[in-house]
Amino acid sequence: MAIEAVTPDLTEDSSRQSGWSRLFRNVSALIGGGLLILIALMGLFASSLTSLDPTEINPSNRLKSPGHEASIRDDDGNKQKVIAHMGTDSLGRDIYSRVVYGARISLIVGIAVALASVVLGTVIGLVAGYFRWVDAVVMRIMDGLMAIPAILLAISLVSLSGASLFAVVIAITIPEIPRVVRLVRSIVLTIREEPYVEAAISVGTPTHKILWRHVLPNTISPLIVQGTFICGSAILLEAILSFLGVGIPPETPTWGNIMAEGRDFFQIHPHAIFYPAIFLSVTVLGINMLGDGMRDTLDPRMDRNI
Amino acid sequence: MANSTKSKNGENVLEIKNLTVSLPKGADREFAIEDVSISIGVGEIVCIVGESGSGKSVTAQTVMGLNPPDQLKPVAGSIHLNNESILDVSQERLRQLRGERMAMIFQEPMTALNPVMTVGDQIAEMLEIHTNMSSGERYKKVLEVMEDVNLPDPKKMIDSYPHQLSGGQRQRIMIAIALALEPDLLIADEPTTALDVTTQAQILDLIKDIQKRHGTAVMFITHDFGVVAEIADRVIVMRNGHVVEHGTVDYVLSESTEPYTRMLISSVPSLTPPKREPIIKGEPILETRGLEKIYGSLGLFGRGRVVHAANQVKLEVRRGETLGVVGESGSGKSTVARCIVRLVDPNGGEVLIDGNDIAGLSQKGIRPFRKDVQIVFQDPYRSLNPRRTVGQSIIEGPMNFKVSKSEAIDRAAELMRVVGLSPDALDRFPHQFSGGQRQRICIARALAMEPEILIADEAVSALDVSVQAQVLELLDQVRQEFDLAVLFITHDLRVAAQICDRIMVMKLGEVVEEGPTASVYADPQHEYTKLLLDAAPGREVDFTAAVTG
Numbered sequence: 001m002a003i004e005a006v007t008p009d010l011t012e013d014s015s016r017q018s019g020w021s022r023l024f025r026n027v028s029a030l031i032g033g034g035l036l037i038l039i040a041l042m043g044l045f046a047s048s049l050t051s052l053d054p055t056e057i058n059p060s061n062r063l064k065s066p067g068h069e070a071s072i073r074d075d076d077g078n079k080q081k082v083i084a085h086m087g088t089d090s091l092g093r094d095i096y097s098r099v100v101y102g103a104r105i106s107l108i109v110g111i112a113v114a115l116a117s118v119v120l121g122t123v124i125g126l127v128a129g130y131f132r133w134v135d136a137v138v139m140r141i142m143d144g145l146m147a148i149p150a151i152l153l154a155i156s157l158v159s160l161s162g163a164s165l166f167a168v169v170i171a172i173t174i175p176e177i178p179r180v181v182r183l184v185r186s187i188v189l190t191i192r193e194e195p196y197v198e199a200a201i202s203v204g205t206p207t208h209k210i211l212w213r214h215v216l217p218n219t220i221s222p223l224i225v226q227g228t229f230i231c232g233s234a235i236l237l238e239a240i241l242s243f244l245g246v247g248i249p250p251e252t253p254t255w256g257n258i259m260a261e262g263r264d265f266f267q268i269h270p271h272a273i274f275y276p277a278i279f280l281s282v283t284v285l286g287i288n289m290l291g292d293g294m295r296d297t298l299d300p301r302m303d304r305n306i
Numbered sequence: 307m308a309n310s311t312k313s314k315n316g317e318n319v320l321e322i323k324n325l326t327v328s329l330p331k332g333a334d335r336e337f338a339i340e341d342v343s344i345s346i347g348v349g350e351i352v353c354i355v356g357e358s359g360s361g362k363s364v365t366a367q368t369v370m371g372l373n374p375p376d377q378l379k380p381v382a383g384s385i386h387l388n389n390e391s392i393l394d395v396s397q398e399r400l401r402q403l404r405g406e407r408m409a410m411i412f413q414e415p416m417t418a419l420n421p422v423m424t425v426g427d428q429i430a431e432m433l434e435i436h437t438n439m440s441s442g443e444r445y446k447k448v449l450e451v452m453e454d455v456n457l458p459d460p461k462k463m464i465d466s467y468p469h470q471l472s473g474g475q476r477q478r479i480m481i482a483i484a485l486a487l488e489p490d491l492l493i494a495d496e497p498t499t500a501l502d503v504t505t506q507a508q509i510l511d512l513i514k515d516i517q518k519r520h521g522t523a524v525m526f527i528t529h530d531f532g533v534v535a536e537i538a539d540r541v542i543v544m545r546n547g548h549v550v551e552h553g554t555v556d557y558v559l560s561e562s563t564e565p566y567t568r569m570l571i572s573s574v575p576s577l578t579p580p581k582r583e584p585i586i587k588g589e590p591i592l593e594t595r596g597l598e599k600i601y602g603s604l605g606l607f608g609r610g611r612v613v614h615a616a617n618q619v620k621l622e623v624r625r626g627e628t629l630g631v632v633g634e635s636g637s638g639k640s641t642v643a644r645c646i647v648r649l650v651d652p653n654g655g656e657v658l659i660d661g662n663d664i665a666g667l668s669q670k671g672i673r674p675f676r677k678d679v680q681i682v683f684q685d686p687y688r689s690l691n692p693r694r695t696v697g698q699s700i701i702e703g704p705m706n707f708k709v710s711k712s713e714a715i716d717r718a719a720e721l722m723r724v725v726g727l728s729p730d731a732l733d734r735f736p737h738q739f740s741g742g743q744r745q746r747i748c749i750a751r752a753l754a755m756e757p758e759i760l761i762a763d764e765a766v767s768a769l770d771v772s773v774q775a776q777v778l779e780l781l782d783q784v785r786q787e788f789d790l791a792v793l794f795i796t797h798d799l800r801v802a803a804q805i806c807d808r809i810m811v812m813k814l815g816e817v818v819e820e821g822p823t824a825s826v827y828a829d830p831q832h833e834y835t836k837l838l839l840d841a842a843p844g845r846e847v848d849f850t851a852a853v854t855g
Contacts, residue, residue: 199683199699201649202647202649203755204706209706213702
């Protein structure tokens, strides 16, 4: 028969161009990513950005306005002049250094919650999507979890174990898991019907390899996008919990704690709430812009429109 | 207003002159269509034939003004509808022309209709937008056009939703919508491709009939020469955006000297089966007895809808033999295949592979038998994991059965040669191959398991006719080379005639007729088989004979 050996030409399909190079041309992703890097650097180098201890109480310096100059004694007993760029709170702690250190907690909470909920949600979602009999049970539990408002659920979870960073991360992760499970499950349900999955079944590929090789890779880009949004909402939720006084212990500098502290004196000293709020909004804005940008570039459904 | 601007006899309703439409940058060619000229007169049916990528749909959509303007831009030439230049009119006028003067019907009637609106409302919407009729007049007119397209009991059907109708009825509704305002030009873009062959015959008859009664000019786009033979007055053959041939249907089908046209026509499988030696040797390697599959069951809230997809199906295939399973959609032919591969679990009966019953085995118990039965699917674009190289896809199976990687790769390279591809292509990704090449890769993947039985589930149905012929040849070649038992599932009687030793006809889950291919085609016993054979488009024309003779 007249079939010649055909070598397909190597023309690169433009729509398959690497997602990363397109990400770098997305304005929203660039701005969002840039803001996040700044905040992350701030948290990372917090100790060199401020010489003051964010937890040190100084009763003589209470409720000062931004720009107030004060003299303090350092460890050697020498007098030293410092400027409170953002003023001080009702216990005389420097708000600037608290805000700078607070970035650490916010980012740790955001990233830890995003990772934990994506990993747990993916495992549960894969199993629920692929095995019919698990599905009914697992999804009813997820429905139940989603029926409880996230904040109420988080508050009750924290109050079970007492306030700590770890407890807060767990308490925020649990309400986020059902969202990831639903996303992963819906992808698995469509992919498991694909002929290439059926072909893998008919060549005897074991189920765990089918899930790992053929199903899981399809969930990665939607999960990256979902993960950034979870990160953003986790940071907000942590701030809300701290503000309500059920989050991380009040002496730890977090943006939510600073705002909770400033609540009573809001009318005379709005800066105590104002500054941390700006940082909180900018961080969440940065994360959401990055997520939007990634959704535009990584989501394969958008891909096909090109 | 319906007959105010009908063109005079001898004048063309549609006149496309030297039309060129550009593709966006980075596409595989510069122009979607280039220098295309087509004219369609009053009461004429012109078929545009071509393989995928020929530009036939772009031509139609440019006429309707439906192309995304930033991606497919007409850069040269003109289109005149009743002497009005369509490329120059305002969006507002174009909107008016669509529906009043020209209308289009699409391939997939389910997605072209709004699922949450009754079909009556969808027809009436046309009248509401384009005319000043009162709602009473509209109701009467809707009934009238529904009768016109031979829908049974329009008074009842007017309040139905699209999902309550059959595929053929939905396409009739589409035609009713298109014809509600009696346009001068009807553009039909593969209107019967998604339909079963018996329904297709009815819709083709309907289009012919309506065209005769109303004198509508029809631009009919198809890839199927059988349909062309049924319906066309004139034929335009397109390839890669160019018109390669243009002539009356008789000329193009039987006298054309254009090599591309001849190649296309000679690739159309003949309805006359070639002579084949009957295969009687040996025991059947694959056998089903009383195979049962029922979809749907007792739901949580009482009894749901139940479909008996396979009902007491009995079949036998020997080594070196091809058994064709033929039927329309819903006949259960794919269900039988999926039960044999155990992608679905049968509800009853036996599936014997070399004498071993695998119907009741668990997924674990079935594993040793997975080697013996392999399947090739219909859609070449979805049967390979886009993220894995074709080499990885081919060696996956053997490596599941403890073949070493280097051995599996050597075998894959050899199989690539067998299916007519270069072994260096193993580390490419599926998107770098054409549909036909991908189907070859799928065959290589199946052969890598060294199976006894190969199931082809509509394996050539999604391919262009010239590619289809090559893949069919390949399937027949590997059957001989590896002494395979082949179960060939298709809805296409022409394809089945060419490749099958025996034919089994299925309807609604039951086998209605079975026998050697030649005798089934020459002397069908069951009413349904006769109906299917009668409905095959272009059955009077033997394409292979027409060209060579």
